[in-house]
Amino acid sequence: MGRAAIWLSMAIILLVGQCVYAAPYASYTFDFYGNPVPAPQAYTAQGVLDGASLGISPLREPRDVAVSPKGEIFIADTGNNRILRLDSDFALIQVLDGFLNGETWDTFSSPVALYVTERDRLYVADRDNSRLVELTAAGELVRVIGPPQTDLKGTLPENFNYRPFKVAVDQGGRIYVLAEGIYEGLLEFDVDGNFRGFLGAPLVRPTILERFWAKIATREQRSRMALFLPTEYTTVDLDERGFLYVAEANQIRRLNPSGTDVLRKNGFFEPIGDVPTARQYRKSEEIPSSSFIDIAARPDGLYSVLDRQRGRIFTYESDGHLLYVFGGLGTTQATLRVPVALDVLGESILVVDRGGNRVVVYEPTAYAQLIHGAIREYQGGNYQGSAELWGEVLRHNLNHDMAYTGIGTALLRQDLFAEAMANFRLGNNREQYSKAFSLYRREVMAANFGKVMAGLLVITGAILVGVKLKPKLAAGQAEAAASRYTPVKNPQGYWTSLIYAKHVIFHPYDGFWDLKHEKRGTLPGALTIVGLVALTYVVMRQYTGFIFNPRDLSQLNVVIELLSVLVPFLLWAVVNWALTTLMDGKGTFQDIVIATAYALVPFVLINLPLTLVSNYLTLEEGTFYYFLNICAAVWTVYLVFAGMMTIHDYETGKNFWTCLLTIVGIGVVLFIALLFVHVINVVVGFISSVYAELVLRL
Numbered sequence: 001m002g003r004a005a006i007w008l009s010m011a012i013i014l015l016v017g018q019c020v021y022a023a024p025y026a027s028y029t030f031d032f033y034g035n036p037v038p039a040p041q042a043y044t045a046q047g048v049l050d051g052a053s054l055g056i057s058p059l060r061e062p063r064d065v066a067v068s069p070k071g072e073i074f075i076a077d078t079g080n081n082r083i084l085r086l087d088s089d090f091a092l093i094q095v096l097d098g099f100l101n102g103e104t105w106d107t108f109s110s111p112v113a114l115y116v117t118e119r120d121r122l123y124v125a126d127r128d129n130s131r132l133v134e135l136t137a138a139g140e141l142v143r144v145i146g147p148p149q150t151d152l153k154g155t156l157p158e159n160f161n162y163r164p165f166k167v168a169v170d171q172g173g174r175i176y177v178l179a180e181g182i183y184e185g186l187l188e189f190d191v192d193g194n195f196r197g198f199l200g201a202p203l204v205r206p207t208i209l210e211r212f213w214a215k216i217a218t219r220e221q222r223s224r225m226a227l228f229l230p231t232e233y234t235t236v237d238l239d240e241r242g243f244l245y246v247a248e249a250n251q252i253r254r255l256n257p258s259g260t261d262v263l264r265k266n267g268f269f270e271p272i273g274d275v276p277t278a279r280q281y282r283k284s285e286e287i288p289s290s291s292f293i294d295i296a297a298r299p300d301g302l303y304s305v306l307d308r309q310r311g312r313i314f315t316y317e318s319d320g321h322l323l324y325v326f327g328g329l330g331t332t333q334a335t336l337r338v339p340v341a342l343d344v345l346g347e348s349i350l351v352v353d354r355g356g357n358r359v360v361v362y363e364p365t366a367y368a369q370l371i372h373g374a375i376r377e378y379q380g381g382n383y384q385g386s387a388e389l390w391g392e393v394l395r396h397n398l399n400h401d402m403a404y405t406g407i408g409t410a411l412l413r414q415d416l417f418a419e420a421m422a423n424f425r426l427g428n429n430r431e432q433y434s435k436a437f438s439l440y441r442r443e444v445m446a447a448n449f450g451k452v453m454a455g456l457l458v459i460t461g462a463i464l465v466g467v468k469l470k471p472k473l474a475a476g477q478a479e480a481a482a483s484r485y486t487p488v489k490n491p492q493g494y495w496t497s498l499i500y501a502k503h504v505i506f507h508p509y510d511g512f513w514d515l516k517h518e519k520r521g522t523l524p525g526a527l528t529i530v531g532l533v534a535l536t537y538v539v540m541r542q543y544t545g546f547i548f549n550p551r552d553l554s555q556l557n558v559v560i561e562l563l564s565v566l567v568p569f570l571l572w573a574v575v576n577w578a579l580t581t582l583m584d585g586k587g588t589f590q591d592i593v594i595a596t597a598y599a600l601v602p603f604v605l606i607n608l609p610l611t612l613v614s615n616y617l618t619l620e621e622g623t624f625y626y627f628l629n630i631c632a633a634v635w636t637v638y639l640v641f642a643g644m645m646t647i648h649d650y651e652t653g654k655n656f657w658t659c660l661l662t663i664v665g666i667g668v669v670l671f672i673a674l675l676f677v678h679v680i681n682v683v684v685g686f687i688s689s690v691y692a693e694l695v696l697r698l
Contacts, residue, residue: 025328
């Protein structure tokens, strides 16, 4: 598609979008930090399909909707034991309340699920008749597929009552069924309707506590425990490439023919609906997670899932990025009472509202059409056109991180690395940013190779000259020193004590002994080191390279960051002093402060330059970054341990338990402090309410 055609299509989209009315539900996406951010409406309700609009008796507990490749719509009117056939303009074509089975008129009993194949064959999950019925689009019987049969004992549960509630059929004619009471996954039938086994069993996820009790329980106790059973899949659908989409609770899986999950989850979060890190989840533990009741695979790798908890439809692209959210529970025309199923007709989405006995038709707004167009252009290889459409998406919604990623990806394919990096950064896409940065770094180094080599040669020459001149300079300095009086430096001087930290970190036992007994360390020097540690921590939080810094810098509070270093340091010193006083420790409070401060020097020496270097590393080189981070932590912990053992004159075992009890004591102090603050808040609240009551009464 050419650029003129793209802009023409955008203009048409915007004109059509002007007719869309406001929806009575919120639309949003989630940012990198798990917070919901407002977004324009992606879909709005444009009508409903019910008995009155179709000119028939009212629908009764409809359970499913399916759209054929020709655009015909089939609705499972389960309560009335019939299937409604509509054309693409939502006009009623036929009511299928039964079929001729041989010479007998046969009827449905709770037809709960439908699927239409590429050959226009309609499959009906006739639940209470324990069968699948294959019909032509006009309702003529092709065959009846009964319950699964197998000679292998134990394959199916004893006294198994076959009640199918979802069905899907691939291009090869293989049939996949979900049935009540089956935890082994999908029932798979071959093209002749013979049962072949199970596919893609859900994973069992016992909690850590359940695993622990199962390990320590006796055989008799284990026999009385509840079995660790997986949850049932709630829905199944097939995409255009033949992969099966299934859902359980708020988990989605994309199964290949062998039953392996190949769903890509490269978004900020897994495709789980509402993200539990959002603010409303953190404030209340009573808000349930999303629960997916149906899924619809769409063209261009998109898929939409229906959340029965809140009546919302979440749409993701093939890599797992959330594109938009719309819908909600309610009693208005645009909201749903009891949502149970959905399917797509072109770009329209049809949602079955079992509680409202209707099907709600949602149409895309200009915003959603631009998103779909951008993805379509990218997959078609028109990267420039895709970037232009993503730019239009940003005109509607500056919070759409996927749009920045889309633009960045298009720029990356055009070798515009710096511009791609800027967009990936805006879109919080660290993986793609790393790829663009790697190419940009290579480009800059290639362009400046001569300058870099010249600089290295100059530095190398200067080092060689310095090495040759060093003996002569040292001899001259020695003669000058011998000819003049040099006062002895005070070992307790401020600068001398700071410099002595170098000896402490490389010779800890000797160094900490000197800090205590030779007074080589000073309190001002120790406090300076603590200040440098706090400053280093703030610098790390603020200036670590984008690739390795997942923090929300807009929420950074320097005071809180400083206190997060100073308060634990003070608590360690106080609790350790209080504890070692009772355990024959030889160190004073000042000794503890000085020794702990000097032990933190590696944290500064490693992390400060590492923060600078992190801005020039890629994600693949992150191993070195994290390795040095771990080295700094391990080195620091070792020095703290050695310092406490030296100044308190403890053996290794006693020192270990003392340090461990110090950490426990810090936890106790924090708990008491929080409890005290809570009590104060309650008392203040009570006094305020009493005061307000007295004022109102008087």
